[in-house]
Amino acid sequence: MSNSMEASLKQRVITSAIGLPLIILMLFSPVPVIMGVIMVVSIIGLYEFYHAVGLQTHKPICLMGYLAALVIPLGIYLAPGTCMALVYLYVAALFIMMLISHRRVTLNHLALLIMGLLYIPYFLSHIIYIRNLEFGNFYIWLVFLGAFMTDTTAYFVGKQFGKRKLCPNISPKKTVAGALGGLAGGGLSFLLFGAVVNLFFTDALGGQHFNLFLLFLLGMIAAIVSEIGDLTASIIKRQYNIKDFGNLLPGHGGILDRCDSIVLVAPAIFLFLLKIGILA
Numbered sequence: 287m288s289n290s291m292e293a294s295l296k297q298r299v300i301t302s303a304i305g306l307p308l309i310i311l312m313l314f315s316p317v318p319v320i321m322g323v324i325m326v327v328s329i330i331g332l333y334e335f336y337h338a339v340g341l342q343t344h345k346p347i348c349l350m351g352y353l354a355a356l357v358i359p360l361g362i363y364l365a366p367g368t369c370m371a372l373v374y375l376y377v378a379a380l381f382i383m384m385l386i387s388h389r390r391v392t393l394n395h396l397a398l399l400i401m402g403l404l405y406i407p408y409f410l411s412h413i414i415y416i417r418n419l420e421f422g423n424f425y426i427w428l429v430f431l432g433a434f435m436t437d438t439t440a441y442f443v444g445k446q447f448g449k450r451k452l453c454p455n456i457s458p459k460k461t462v463a464g465a466l467g468g469l470a471g472g473g474l475s476f477l478l479f480g481a482v483v484n485l486f487f488t489d490a491l492g493g494q495h496f497n498l499f500l501l502f503l504l505g506m507i508a509a510i511v512s513e514i515g516d517l518t519a520s521i522i523k524r525q526y527n528i529k530d531f532g533n534l535l536p537g538h539g540g541i542l543d544r545c546d547s548i549v550l551v552a553p554a555i556f557l558f559l560l561k562i563g564i565l566a
Contacts, residue, residue: 313426321359321414328355328407334531334540335402351399358407362414412552428555432508433547435475436468443467457520472509477502497566504558511554512547519546
């Protein structure tokens, strides 16, 4: 291993050693604390996204994005009709902004703004929706298991057995073996989590238990969308000729580089829990 690779790995380990306890602390926190974390992460993520796609020079548009990042997570406390009214007023305000500054603000700029809001604060807000469900204090762990265990197992399996490239034009380092390892890692980590909860925390689930088959299935789905999220972030970075979204996390890049899987995993898990469920 070269000195640069060793230094990068050391940075990743140190950052993970600091970040992991903070994530665990958040997972044990009440909804308002998690909401505050999502707001902060969303604003940082939007900042990185705007610099990546070139919106940072349009400060009024960026400010509108940061404002929305503070409001979107609050949607859990608002009635559907109120949310629809706020969306309408927000889009109307964007159109007025475009009418006033039509030489500088184009539809492309607004499209990037809306894409960023869906991609970052809206998708991340599903972590809050999951935590707010009955037994959400257990479910919320699945989001991070799905993202991090998929990434970790894909990395090590790909390192050991990866020969055939998965999609070299998008992410040259990813292999078919790594993708399959990530898929297995996602499913098995959910299965192990369910087995531990069923063994020690049945009383906390009101006498119910996790359906291990459904949990394994959800873990595989989470792994698939996690890898899609990772590859999508790679496409965005390639299209805009950047290596990382930022440098806030040494060895990992920016917030978006670390959350690129979570943004897709959280909505997928929420929808599965809402429509199918994992309790038996």
